[in-house]
Amino acid sequence: MTEPRLRVGIAGAVRGGGFIAGLRAEHERAELVAVYDPIPEAGQAFAAANEVEHVCANFDELLDRVDLVILCSPQQHHTPQAIAALGRGIHVLSEVPAAVSLEQASALVGAVRHSTAQYMMSENYGYLRENLVVREMVREGAFGDLYYGEGEYLHEMKTWHVTPSGDKTWRHYWQVGRDGVTYPTHSLGPLLQWFDDRVVSVSCVGTGRHTDPEHELQDTTILLARTVKGRLLKLRFDLLSNRPELYAYYSIQGTEGAYEAARTIDSSPVVYLNGRSEYGVWEPLEKFADLYLPMRYKQQPAAEGGHWGSDVWPIRDFIESIVTGRTPEIDVYAALDMTLPGLLSEYSIAQGGAWIHVPNPRFFTGGIGVDPSREAPLA
Numbered sequence: 001m002t003e004p005r006l007r008v009g010i011a012g013a014v015r016g017g018g019f020i021a022g023l024r025a026e027h028e029r030a031e032l033v034a035v036y037d038p039i040p041e042a043g044q045a046f047a048a049a050n051e052v053e054h055v056c057a058n059f060d061e062l063l064d065r066v067d068l069v070i071l072c073s074p075q076q077h078h079t080p081q082a083i084a085a086l087g088r089g090i091h092v093l094s095e096v097p098a099a100v101s102l103e104q105a106s107a108l109v110g111a112v113r114h115s116t117a118q119y120m121m122s123e124n125y126g127y128l129r130e131n132l133v134v135r136e137m138v139r140e141g142a143f144g145d146l147y148y149g150e151g152e153y154l155h156e157m158k159t160w161h162v163t164p165s166g167d168k169t170w171r172h173y174w175q176v177g178r179d180g181v182t183y184p185t186h187s188l189g190p191l192l193q194w195f196d197d198r199v200v201s202v203s204c205v206g207t208g209r210h211t212d213p214e215h216e217l218q219d220t221t222i223l224l225a226r227t228v229k230g231r232l233l234k235l236r237f238d239l240l241s242n243r244p245e246l247y248a249y250y251s252i253q254g255t256e257g258a259y260e261a262a263r264t265i266d267s268s269p270v271v272y273l274n275g276r277s278e279y280g281v282w283e284p285l286e287k288f289a290d291l292y293l294p295m296r297y298k299q300q301p302a303a304e305g306g307h308w309g310s311d312v313w314p315i316r317d318f319i320e321s322i323v324t325g326r327t328p329e330i331d332v333y334a335a336l337d338m339t340l341p342g343l344l345s346e347y348s349i350a351q352g353g354a355w356i357h358v359p360n361p362r363f364f365t366g367g368i369g370v371d372p373s374r375e376a377p378l379a
């Protein structure tokens, strides 16, 4: 007997479009049946364009109709919506970041622990083709022991902070109305996957406000992060400076080699492998792609998904986890490992770059004592 298809719903009709190609590829196991957006015309247009049966009047109605919900709402809604869904046993694929405060992060952990459903954060940048290749090269030890990594998210988004009629969007407060690294997961996610590590402390400083000083966010902020294994990571974050975008830059250094992503459209990703590459000469990463790109990710052409093909994979891997009963790789703890350093960067930058401890979400009490249930967080 074949299993019934998972009924999928999308909350948020803009970013929701990024999941269509992945859902199409999973049509034998999942079906997009409902959409909710507080702007009714946005929900209707999305439903018409993607042949979605139900346009829901509110989030509760969306949950009535689905087994799995994809949260594409503005970031401050991710945790509350995830908690509501998990409480009803509905699987949650949440857009990034997982939470916007430590309170939300703790509550999210509690909700996941108490739910029968699965939770995954949809950090897609780890699925960029070159990042998948690098990941396999790291796993096979091509770079030796990694000790330093960099990630940059430089994305001038000034026109996204207010609507054409002058109203402030959610980004005005949640992304540029706070200071630090307010959108960290695209830079940090792949690095943590490659390093197989977790950040334990952060120090964040900024350049000051020059381009668009009405915002609390400084033009460029720099985050230094120390990991459990003692490795050093550096993130550069910039949503305001006048320059073309560069939001998928990474660099790693290990004892046996290095990787440098492309910095501009005129360059391409390169590696240097000690003893394998000609001494002192970079080689194109592409030379290693056939050998290292895992078979699973060769199946779907990059052109079929947004963000250079990465958008198709989070939903596909999440469906695989649900169907096989395996915990997703970017579960609530991995999601918060990618999210919390950004939240703590705000405390650091407010204290002139002081090193701030980043808690391990595995030890969050998740509401115990507030809502008595289990004896201990990990019980």
Ligand SMILES: NC(=O)c1ccc[n+]([C@@H]2O[C@H](COP(=O)([O-])OP(=O)(O)OC[C@H]3O[C@@H](n4cnc5c(N)ncnc54)[C@H](O)[C@@H]3O)[C@@H](O)[C@H]2O)c1
Pocket: 011, 012, 013, 014, 015, 016, 036, 037, 038, 039, 042, 059, 072, 073, 074, 075, 076, 077, 095, 096, 097, 122, 123, 124, 169, 307
């Ligand atoms: N992973 C990625 O590459 C990527 C790319 C873009 C955006 N995002 C994330 O996706 C989310 C949405 O971003 P966006 O660019 O679509 O924003 P947007 O402002 O363009 O669109 C947000 C949409 O959500 C709707 N909305 C508002 N409140 C809602 C609610 N409570 N429930 C459901 N829908 C609601 C709005 O009406 C609007 O249609 C953000 O959290 C953002 O961080 C991720």
